[in-house]
Amino acid sequence: MKFDAWYTEPQTENLSLSTKLKNILYVGQSKYQEIQILDTYEFGKVLILENTYQTTERDEFIYHELISHPALFTHENPKKVLVIGGGDGGTVREVVKHESVEKIDFVELDGMVVEVSKQFLPSLSCEIDNPKVNTIITDGIEYVAKTKEKYDVILVDCPDPVGPAAGLFEKEFYNNLFKCLNDDGIMVQQTESPLLHETLINKIKGHLKDAGFPVIRPLVCSIPTYPSGFWSFTLASKKNDPLTSDVNEIQDKLKNMPTKYYDQDVHKGVFLATPRYLK
């Protein structure tokens, strides 16, 4: 008999996803949460927080390309970007690919997630020490409430709305994001599953509308290790609409930008593919 160990995440009360383990590389407890790095046969190395899949080496390109490029290519010339959460560094890595970007403020609550990712997930965390990246270990909710900085793009790479992350889905947070964005600013947030969390997605849409964003567009994709695998992000923009972006311009810029998922067609496709029942 061969060694046969599995990690199982109870994704809802009635659904769980299990993946076969090569090894458990790290188990630690930060001030905020339990952190694990697993080595798995199906997904490569996987980051687990509070017994919940966060990201995997195999499919992280889907999440990180789709949280970042649709906004960064909808904006005409993004220079200053705020990334909230995403301690693994995958989102920051995608933002760094944009030559126009001069500064990235990277606000993560849990410094231990950043350190563990630097050690175990170098393909994600590889740009955290880039000179354009200013890592700030603090609560993103407080940061946007207090800062006087203004950004072109804000990407909210947040966990599920439980515990300290609950406030990242509340009215006040969206009002503060609006305040922190320039007049042509754009934000994107991961906004859970269109199958399991339709009510939450509609609540967020309401908050974004109340905050004053004239353009609000959900986008959908597959994130294999998240509950149901059917996932959404929501983009809110003060001016430009991704559906009217010039795809030829995007295609030109992509010639020198390595992406695996995102291209000029995906730019509009992920928004257009949003199901009728979410519109």
Next chain:
Amino acid sequence: MKFDAWYTEPQTENLSLSTKLKNILYVGQSKYQEIQILDTYEFGKVLILENTYQTTERDEFIYHELISHPALFTHENPKKVLVIGGGDGGTVREVVKHESVEKIDFVELDGMVVEVSKQFLPSLSCEIDNPKVNTIITDGIEYVAKTKEKYDVILVDCPDPVGPAAGLFEKEFYNNLFKCLNDDGIMVQQTESPLLHETLINKIKGHLKDAGFPVIRPLVCSIPTYPSGFWSFTLASKKNDPLTSDVNEIQDKLKNMPTKYYDQDVHKGVFLATPRYLK
């Protein structure tokens, strides 16, 4: 302690998906396969063939709307449709929604799947006895090899390429589909996961090209109970391209057609959203 029973599908050697059971409604063995109907908390009633999730009441609308409407709306006036597989009846139900369709030949290998679906999954099988539907219990591979019939649209609602279904992914089958389609005919097949079966998807594309189809377009979506949840269909057309369809015309026709997922934006979005690495 409460009763706590789970059904687990080993989706790959290294990945499994488990769902909590209310009840096991049916277990039977046909000439071809083991058939089960489970009642689950997360997905409602679920059809299992050979220990593999086929369809669930909760999310079947995604699969059945996306295998059918993109082709049926790309064709200008589909009258005669062939559905291969899909014994649960979900695909046939969507085709019946199109008023232009006069006849549907519904070719399913395993008559027992049709009977069990009629008994336990009425929301899927509800149109199988529609007078427009001609149910033929036979092997789809043999059917398209021998028939003299010509179709406007052929939908291949097939299981994974193992056992008797393997031939549904071979060169000869695609040549026969081409032969059975009118000069403006269109076919769609479910073509597995872009994450797990990239090689297969590219092989199918090659076969379709060799068969003579000038327009070949993969589309992507989320099917929560399939391996990785990230799924694809491939459309091949002799004339019309879904990316140049008139979306206003589609919108008009949809006014009187109840769909949950598909609309005129989804029509192009699911094709455009196909990842860069698949193009």
